[in-house]
Amino acid sequence: MVEVQTLLVSGVLARAGFLIIFILYSFRPGAVTAYRFWTLSIICSAAGLWLTYQDANYPNFSPENGALIYFIVTISIVSVRTGAKSFFGVPLDPFSFLVTSIVPALVHWSTSTAGLSTRYVLALTMIVLVYTLATASWSFLKRRRQTRLPSQILIGSALAVYAVTLGATAVLLVVGEVLGYGGIGPSSDYVFVSVFIDQTFSVLIYVGLVAMTLEEAQRHMRVTATTDPLTGLANRRGLEERTLAIIGAGRRQQRPMAVLIADIDHFKSINDRYGHASGDIVLKQFAERLQNHLKRQQDVLARWGGEEFVAVLHDASLEDAVRLAELLCRVIEATPFEVGSETIPVTASIGVALFRDEEPLLEQAIHIADAGLYEAKRTGRNRVCVGEVQG
Structure with a gap:
């Protein structure tokens, strides 16, 4: 033994x-x-x-x-x-x-x-x-x-x-x-x-x-x-990592891809009037509405920074992306945000762009969509504008 x-x-x-x-x-x-x-x-x-x-x-x-x-x-x-x-x-x-x-x-x-x-x-x-x-x-x-x-x-x-x-x-x-x-x-x-x-x-x-x-x-x-701690969405790094796979799939399948960049209108005024804690709640609720509105499994949602949010849409034409963005604008405007005892009206401006077929780069697509966002802000906010390639 x-x-x-x-x-x-x-x-x-x-x-x-x-x-x-x-x-x-x-x-x-x-x-x-x-x-x-x-x-x-x-x-x-x-x-x-x-x-x-x-x-x-x-x-x-x-x-x-x-x-x-x-x-x-x-x-x-x-x-x-x-x-x-x-x-x-x-x-x-x-x-x-x-x-x-x-x-x-x-x-x-x-x-x-x-x-x-x-x-x-x-x-x-x-x-x-x-x-x-x-x-x-x-x-x-x-x-x-x-x-x-x-x-x-x-x-x-x-x-x-x-x-x-x-x-x-x-x-x-x-x-x-x-x-x-x-x-x-x-x-x-x-x-x-x-x-x-x-x-x-x-x-x-x-x-x-x-x-x-x-x-x-x-x-x-x-x-x-790779995650934004406030909203639970991807942060910039997370967006870049997840978008690589979508870009690869889009190129193999020859499917169009689009990007939205949304910005909460007058967010600084919301912070100044209701406080930063209430502003954070608005950001979280905005992210939730973004998730509820864009439910497709292969889409990637992220908080780009501050009050800006980005959505990368797989298999979406420019018309599809604009339609989704306009619907999102109406959804955000139609229902004010409930923060404690306060009811805060919120609107958003959105820029839209397509990924270039010959060289689908995230940074380039966001740059073009950001130009569309700037135009939406310049022309009155609470609207959707398509970014245009410069030069």
Whole structure:
């Protein structure tokens, strides 16, 4: 049993390393609850591992020992799932956490005390654990493909394969009982394989959690760098990055593209009269109306700076862009902005331009649209003007 003992010690020590990482993350701002659940998972995983394979009767536990061991092991699995929910901003359900953690222990205790054979007791307990593992796996894999991190696939897949392994073991136990194969005992080979499988999947899961933490931090930094914090729209950098893909698609498909640049009329007067806090609310509401009005998936909306907003329209002719811009002007003017107890009338001026077919550059298109915006301001505001290429 020296090999098994060595593997047991290495498994506990490996978990200790992950434990230190998650304890440290538990005191950092952001997703603190998730890290604390994962810390609990590692502690229970290490305790469950040690109690399981140090029991002289493994896997034929007594009802009391088996209930304790499976309760601890299940808390480890459920904590991974609950931590994932917290990490992704899903509301937590304490009742579900408690019930899910207790059920495998109750199944083992009740079937053991009822006098069922060891194989049936283990098979039924494993089936419940398979469900718990499957739901944990789904909590990582159910997000949309566009927002799914690579580490989520690693964790979800490890949990899913672990569930399949346990499910297959449960089936073999039932088949062995029905066909009258020999009993299960804590042989050296059997224990070694079990510890090895547990160690492998546990390391994959906890490595994945650490990687997911780092990937999410990187993703958050990318989003922060390309998003306007006030309105949630893209900022200049975000607009430039997202427009590159649209320009490429437009050139390949030979589709026209247009750009709108909208400016809130007399915004300085709004700030002076109602205050900068109210001005910020007007900017946010303007961005919301812009999003509600321009709903096409491939269009890119951005706050260009101050009270200026830009929309890059894919597969839109000049006539389409002008029509959308004029409708937007009417929508903005028709409904005053509600800011606290104040009702603020707002209008907007919009410049429109097409991307040049021979060289579709964002900077150039915005420059032309800005000329149209200047003309709209000059000729009375609250209108749409098409920018013209100079020279």
